[in-house]
Amino acid sequence: MQRSYRRVSARGGFTLLEILIVLAIIGVIAAMVVPKLIGQQVASYIQATKLSIKGLENTLDAYAVGMGGSYPQDLSALMSPYTDLSGVQHPPLFDKVQVDAWQMPFNYELPASNGSVSMQQPKIWSNGPNRNNENGSGDDINNWADRVTP
Numbered sequence: 001m002q003r004s005y006r007r008v009s010a011r012g013g014f015t016l017l018e019i020l021i022v023l024a025i026i027g028v029i030a031a032m033v034v035p036k037l038i039g040q041q042v043a044s045y046i047q048a049t050k051l052s053i054k055g056l057e058n059t060l061d062a063y064a065v066g067m068g069g070s071y072p073q074d075l076s077a078l079m080s081p082y083t084d085l086s087g088v089q090h091p092p093l094f095d096k097v098q099v100d101a102w103q104m105p106f107n108y109e110l111p112a113s114n115g116s117v118s119m120q121q122p123k124i125w126s127n128g129p130n131r132n133n134e135n136g137s138g139d140d141i142n143n144w145a146d147r148v149t150p
Helices: 016-066 075-079
Strands: 107-109 123-126
Antiparallel strands (some): 107 123
């Protein structure tokens, strides 16, 4: 019986040094890309929260129309059935507490005032990325920052 010998290559795989260099390159690339991705995520959360606040404002306006211009004292009123001034029974407008993109409930204040300027609509704000209530300032996202007052 004749044996067949194959020539064994002196180089069978990657060396530890080559693997470490590749891992270092991947690490450098990740260090440059990850902060940009995190910044984009926060920006998208802020935009989503602004849209949620706008939707909540629209719902509150619809509620106020049926109630003769009166806004509810707190947001929990939107989770209960109500009867408008014309006697029409309405189902709850929401089935759960409304939350921002960070899963924190919205803050609501009525009557609303912003310094010396009195506002007709209630103040609604999110605690923002740091999740600390700063009463609409700091990194909080609110419904009055973009308003133009006459």
